[in-house]
Amino acid sequence: MILFSFTSIVLIAFGATLFQTGHAKKLWRRIEDWFHVYQFFKVPELNDTTQHNHLYRKVSLYLHSLPSIEDSDFANLITGKKQNDIVLCLGPNQTIEDHFLGATLFWFNQTGTFLLKIRKVDKRRILRPYLQHIHAVADEIDQRGKRDLLLFMNIADDYRRWRSVPFTHPSTFDTVAMEPDLKSKVKSDLESFLRAKQYYHRLGRVWKRSFLLYGPSGTGKSSFVAAMANFLSYDVYDIDLCKISSDSDLKSLLLQTTPKSVVVIEDLDRFLAEKTARISASGILNFMDALLTSCCAEERVMVFTMNTKEHVDPNLLRPGRVDVHIHFPLCDFSAFKTLASSYLGVKEHKLFPQVQEIFQNGASLSPAEIGELMIANRNSPSRAIKSVITALQTDGDGRGCGLIGRQTEDDEMDEPDGVVCGETFNTVKDLRKLYGFFSFRVTRRSSSSNASLPPASPLEKE
Numbered sequence: 001m002i003l004f005s006f007t008s009i010v011l012i013a014f015g016a017t018l019f020q021t022g023h024a025k026k027l028w029r030r031i032e033d034w035f036h037v038y039q040f041f042k043v044p045e046l047n048d049t050t051q052h053n054h055l056y057r058k059v060s061l062y063l064h065s066l067p068s069i070e071d072s073d074f075a076n077l078i079t080g081k082k083q084n085d086i087v088l089c090l091g092p093n094q095t096i097e098d099h100f101l102g103a104t105l106f107w108f109n110q111t112g113t114f115l116l117k118i119r120k121v122d123k124r125r126i127l128r129p130y131l132q133h134i135h136a137v138a139d140e141i142d143q144r145g146k147r148d149l150l151l152f153m154n155i156a157d158d159y160r161r162w163r164s165v166p167f168t169h170p171s172t173f174d175t176v177a178m179e180p181d182l183k184s185k186v187k188s189d190l191e192s193f194l195r196a197k198q199y200y201h202r203l204g205r206v207w208k209r210s211f212l213l214y215g216p217s218g219t220g221k222s223s224f225v226a227a228m229a230n231f232l233s234y235d236v237y238d239i240d241l242c243k244i245s246s247d248s249d250l251k252s253l254l255l256q257t258t259p260k261s262v263v264v265i266e267d268l269d270r271f272l273a274e275k276t277a278r279i280s281a282s283g284i285l286n287f288m289d290a291l292l293t294s295c296c297a298e299e300r301v302m303v304f305t306m307n308t309k310e311h312v313d314p315n316l317l318r319p320g321r322v323d324v325h326i327h328f329p330l331c332d333f334s335a336f337k338t339l340a341s342s343y344l345g346v347k348e349h350k351l352f353p354q355v356q357e358i359f360q361n362g363a364s365l366s367p368a369e370i371g372e373l374m375i376a377n378r379n380s381p382s383r384a385i386k387s388v389i390t391a392l393q394t395d396g397d398g399r400g401c402g403l404i405g406r407q408t409e410d411d412e413m414d415e416p417d418g419v420v421c422g423e424t425f426n427t428v429k430d431l432r433k434l435y436g437f438f439s440f441r442v443t444r445r446s447s448s449s450n451a452s453l454p455p456a457s458p459l460e461k462e
Helices: 002-021 023-035 054-063 067-071 120-144 180-194 197-202 221-232 247-255 268-274 281-289 291-296 333-344 352-360 367-376 381-393 409-414 428-447
Strands: 038-044 075-079 086-090 094-100 103-110 113-119 150-154 162-166 208-214 235-239 261-265 300-306 324-327
Touching (some): 103 120, 180 324, 208 221, 247 281, 333 367, 333 381, 367 381
Parallel strands (some): 150 235, 208 300
C-alpha cells in the first residue's frame, strides 16, 4: 500500500512537470495526428527565387500579432521601433498555434518559408476565409503604423540579394531645413499619392512616384529621404550601384523589393560620369520606367539624388521617369532659423538680424556645416550663433578667426546650470581640423591591425 502511494506521487509529480514544460502538448498533438489527416501549404518568401511574395510579409505580420506566440517553445526577444520596446519574434523551426472558426491550425517557421498545417476536413470550410482574415489583420497593422520599418541594402554575390536592419532614422519633415511652402507642397504631394491608387489605375499608369533631389553635399538630401520614409511609413531600399554586376542584376534587385517602400539610388550623377561598363545608360533608363518597372514598382516611391544635373542627359530626367525635381541649395536665413530651432531650441535671438544681413550679402554654408557648429556649441545658443556668423563671414574656410574658445558675458548667461563647454568651435575649419585629427588616428590604428570597420550606411552620409 505504501509502495503504491509512493508510485502514485511520483507519477503525479512527473505529470505536473510534463505539463509545465510543455511536453504534454507535444504528446497530445502527436496523438491527435494519428486520428486526423492533415494538409500542408507553403508560403515562401520568394516566388521562383526572384520576386518577393507579398503574402509572406502579411503572414509574418499576422503571426507576430498572435498572443499564442508567447506559448512557442522558443521566441527571440528583440528591440522594437522604440529603444525601450521589447518584441517577441518567432524563432526558426518553431511552431505557433492558431484558432479560427472552431478549427485549430499550426504554423511552422522554416528558413524563408512559413508552413501551414490544417486538417483536411477543415480545409474546404475555412481556408479561404482564413487567408482573407490574415490579409485584413495585416492591413490593419500597417494602417495603425505598428509595423517596424526596415532599411534594406543590396549585397554583392549574395543569394538573397537584400539584407535588412531596423530603420530608426529620426528625421522628420519638422526637423528638415527647407523653405516652408516647398515642404508643405511635398507633404501634400505624398498624401495625395497615398490616396491615388484607383486614380492611377484608371489612367492605366503604375501607382508609383519618382523624385530627383539635387544639390551640393551636406544640404540634407539623405535626411529628406529618411523624412519621406517616416512620413509614409515605408521601408527603404538603398541601392548601391557599385555592387551591381549588370543590367539584369539591377532588374533582379527591383523584382525583390516590396510595396510600401522607398527605393533610393544616391549620387546617380557621379555613377553616370564614371561610364562603367557594368551597368549601361539604357539599363538605368529601363530601371526608371521600362515595362519591368511598370509591373514591379506598384506602391513605391523612387528617389534619385545628384549633386548637380547640369551634365546629365535630359532624357534621363524627363517627365514619366522623374515626376518631381527638388533643389537643395546651400543654407539661407529661413533654413538657418529652422536649424536654430531644432539644434538650439531658439526661435528668436538678438543676433538673428545680423545673421540675416550676412545671408542677404551672399554668404552661405551647407546645412550640415551650420548644424555641426551648433552641435559643437550647443550649451550656449549665443556662442553657437556667433560661431555661425564667424564662419559665414570667412566664407566657411576659417581665415582670420582668432576667437576659438573665447567666452563672453553673453555666453555665460546661456550656459545651463553653470556648465561651460570645455572646447568650442567657431569655424568650419576647426571642425575639419578635428575630423582630420581623428581620421589620422584611425588610419594609423587601422594600418597597425587587421581589423576592418563596416562602411557607413549611405543614409547617414549627409
